[in-house]
Amino acid sequence: MESCRNILLGFTYVEAKSQLAELAKSQPQELPIQEVIAYVLNRLPAMYAATELAFTRQQQDCLAMELEIRATVRQGIRAVSERQDRPTEPIPEIELESPARALLKLQTLLEWDNLTWADVPIALETALEETFARFASDTTRLQRPRRSNPPPEQRKTWELYRLDAQLPLVHALHRLVVRIGQKRAVSIPPDELYALRLEDIVAIALNRLPPLYATTAEGLKFLRHQAKLTIGSEVSAIMGEAIQEARRAIFVHQPPLIFYRLRQEREQALQAVSTLLFDQEIRWQNVTSVAATFLYRAQRGAVCWRRSKAFF
Numbered sequence: 066m067e068s069c070r071n072i073l074l075g076f077t078y079v080e081a082k083s084q085l086a087e088l089a090k091s092q093p094q095e096l097p098i099q100e101v102i103a104y105v106l107n108r109l110p111a112m113y114a115a116t117e118l119a120f121t122r123q124q125q126d127c128l129a130m131e132l133e134i135r136a137t138v139r140q141g142i143r144a145v146s147e148r149q150d151r152p153t154e155p156i157p158e159i160e161l162e163s164p165a166r167a168l169l170k171l172q173t174l175l176e177w178d179n180l181t182w183a184d185v186p187i188a189l190e191t192a193l194e195e196t197f198a199r200f201a202s203d204t205t206r207l208q209r210p211r212r213s214n215p216p217p218e219q220r221k222t223w224e225l226y227r228l229d230a231q232l233p234l235v236h237a238l239h240r241l242v243v244r245i246g247q248k249r250a251v252s253i254p255p256d257e258l259y260a261l262r263l264e265d266i267v268a269i270a271l272n273r274l275p276p277l278y279a280t281t282a283e284g285l286k287f288l289r290h291q292a293k294l295t296i297g298s299e300v301s302a303i304m305g306e307a308i309q310e311a312r313r314a315i316f317v318h319q320p321p322l323i324f325y326r327l328r329q330e331r332e333q334a335l336q337a338v339s340t341l342l343f344d345q346e347i348r349w350q351n352v353t354s355v356a357a358t359f360l361y362r363a364q365r366g367a368v369c370w371r372r373s374k375a376f377f
Contacts, residue, residue, distance in 0.1 A: 066115075066163075066239075066243065066263070066264055066267060066322050066366060067163065067164050067165070067264075067265065067324055067327075068115050068116075068264045068325065068328070069113060069114075069115045069264045069267045069268050069271075069323075070113065070114060070115075070120075070225070070229065070323060071106065071111055071112055071113050071236075071271070071276075072112040072113070072114050072120060072123035072124055072127055073105075073106060073109060073110075073111070073112040073123075073127055073130075073134075073229065074102065074106065074229065074232075074234075075225055075228060076127045076128075076130075076131075076134055077102050077105045077106060077109075077134060077138065078098070078102060078228060078232075080134055080135055080138045081098050081101045081102055081105070081141070081142075082098060084135075084138055084142060084204045085098060085101070085137065085142065088142065092146075094146065096142060096145050096146055097145070097280070098232075099232045099233055099234045099241065099280045100145045100151075100280050101138060101141040101142055101145050102232065103234055103235060103278040103279065103280050103284075104140070104141030104144055104145060105134065105137045105138055105141050106196070106276050106278045107276050107277065107278050108137055108140075108276075109130070109133065109134065109137060109276075110272075110276075111271055111272045111274075111276045112126060112127060112272070113267075113268040113269075113272045114323060115262070115264035115268040115321065115322055115323060116265070116319070116320040116322055117269070117320050117321050117322070117323055118320035119320075120323050121146060122209060133277055141150075143326075147297060148352065150344050151321065152281040152282070152283040152284060153281065154281055154282040154283055155233060155281065155282060156184050156233050156234075156235055156279065156280070156281060156282055156285055157282060159199045160235050160240070160285065161230075161233060161235065162350070163229065164328075164331055164349040165226050165227055165229060165230035166229075166230035167349045167350070167353055168180060168181075168182060168185075168227070168331075168349075168355040169227065169230050171185060171188070171189075171309075171328050171352065171353055171356060172355035172359070174192075174353060174357060175188045175190070175191075175192045175211075175356070176211055176354060177191075177192075177211045177212065177213065178211060178212040178213070179212060179213045179214075179215075179223070180213050180328060181213040181215055181223065181330070182330040182331040182333075182334040183213075183330050183333075183334060184213045184334075184335055185334040185335075185337075185338060185352075186337040186341055188211070188213075189338060189341065189356055189359075190341060190373065191211070192356075192360060193359060193360060193363045193369075193370050194372075195368070196355075196363040196364050197363045197364075197368065200363070200364060200366045201366070205350060219277045222324070222327070222347075223327075226324055226327055233280055234278055234279075234280055235278065235279055235280075235285055236271065236276065236277060236278055237277040237278070237279055237285055237288035237292060238271070238274055238277055238289075238292060238300065239271065241300065242267050242270050242271060242274070242300070242304065243263065243267055245300070245301065245304045246263050246266045246267055246270070246298070246304060246307075246308070247263065248342055249304065249305070249308055250263070253262075253308075253312070254304050257312055257315060260315045260319075261308075261311055261312060262311070262319070262322065262364065263313060264313045264322055265311040265314065265319075266304070266307045266308055267307075269306075269307035269310050269311060270303050270304050270306075270307040272295070273303045273306070273307070274299075274300065275292075275296065277289075277292060279290075331349065335347045335348065338352060338355075338356075340371065341370050341371055342355065342359055342370055342371075343368070343369075343370070343371065
């Protein structure tokens with residue numbers, strides 16, 4: 066979920082990246098950073114946050130755990146380096162899908178560095194124009210900047226937003242918790258349901274459940290099987306508690322969700338892409354495939370988008 070993040074992930078990533086870089090100076094073996102991160106996250110308390118206020122609190126808790134994080138990363142590197150029978154089958158793409166991952170796919174497709182949602186419409190229009198120009202042997206319009214430059218104060222936010230999407234890493238219970246939350250919402254009175262946020266419920270529940278991160282298809286299957294055997298009955302009870310806590314929070318101040326500005330930016334960008342492509346139905350789940358289809362049409366010489374004067 067876009068606005069439900071384990072804040073510990075960012076701190077672990079920075080520490081693991083630093084230690085692996087130092088290790089690379091003396092050891093040629095390259096270790097997958099996601100396996101080290103999974104090792105750490107599965108051994109330290111979950112630090113999920115859905116709101117900006119909770120995000121700040123969890124950050125403070127993570128800073129207080131700096132030495133523990135560092136030591137656990139060191140243990141993780143040792144454990145991963147000693148493992149000989151490492152599974153190789155990647156996690157299925159459907160398990161990794163998210164708005165941030167869709168943005169990264171667009172970034173690759175459109176060849177646009179550090180792509181932000183706000184720049185998706187112009188990035189796609191630029192790619193369409195340049196693709197068509199190559200078809201028409203017109204190279205005069207092929208020199209366009211291909212990089213997003215968010216303000217300095219937003220760069221850290223964007224780094225965190227993209228981080229989950231960059232790592233093939235999945236919490237084995239995340240999808241189950243989301244599904245249970247959606248089903249339970251049916252029984253909540255309408256006057257409360259409108260103000261209840263699924264992100265809040267999921268964050269509360271995942272902070273009470275054991276962390277079960279997987280980096281491969283085999284690992285994900287194993288962890289889900291183990292969870293079913295050992296804590297299957299607890300998940301439902303914990304979800305009930307999480308929903309009740311979230312319902313009580315409705316009657317007090319609810320701080321904004323993490324990345325709520327980026328979510329608004331995404332919605333506006335997808336609407337602009339829809340307009341650009343003659344009112345195609347565009348969602349984050351299909352925007353990359355639709356963009357690829359229209360680029361193919363432009364490659365074949367079709368002007369299949371609303372052209373703006375900026376390119377003439």
